[in-house]
Amino acid sequence: MKKFAFTKMHALGNNYIYVNLFEEHIAEEDLASVAIKVSNVYTGIGSDGMILICPSTKGNVKMRVFNNDGSEAKNCGNGLRCVAKYAYEHNLVETEEFTIETLSGLVHATVHLQDKKVNEVTIDMGKPKLKPAEVPMLGFEGNSIVSEKMEFGGEELIGTAVSMGNPHVVFYVENIEKAPLHTLGPVVEKDPRFPEGVNVEFVEIMNESEMHFRVWERGSGVTQACGTGACAAVVSSVLNNLTQKNTPTIVHLAGGDLTITWKENNHVLMKGPAVVICDGVYYY
């Protein structure tokens, strides 16, 4: 019987099973199936997926993200904050500022302490990618996809596409409580115009520095929060002249709030909490 120690953590309710590969081992060929198994709330632990904290030759630590369908993602904002908290509290890093390698590049993390524990983390998520080929999304030319007409399931929507290292498409609604998350989410996620799939966000603008936000995540479905999605939503809202650049913007997600700033240097800063739920041993 194979086993590994894990830590379950959440960031605004977006919860993952974290495995410290500095100490544990999971065979590469088992990763996708183990991610599916641990995520199952009935026969596993229950989570939105699995995140590995690995040694890195490019940064202080490396993060690998697996959705609950076993697919590997190139970035995860909520995961980065939890990885930063874990790395600091388990002495994988010695400073309050350090780097985390992801499949979409290196990010800078700053942990914020309260009674020597990490209660919030700021991640510099780097620059958004806006070109159709960078999202990626087929069927559009030019430098960006901003408020373009898109037809899904017979319905015409106006969407804005942004990559934060992973693909996002943002739609604006009048009332967030009526966002068609469960109906349109899965249809858009798997639309062939998104060759790598897509995370689907619905946003209700409240004012020029505040919005409501809900998400259907690629590979995980509806989650309580999506950090890269919140960043994409703020970038989209600036591009659509709905919010201001270089202004800390409050994103109200189902699980709580993030403060996102798309800075003049084009970097996106994300600040929010990270919480340890429990530690355990998983047998498979």
Ligand SMILES: N[C@H](CCC[C@H](N)C(=O)O)C(=O)O
């Ligand atoms: N479902 C995402 C990965 C998790 C991202 C999200 N949980 C976040 O906090 O950014 C994808 O396949 O790109």
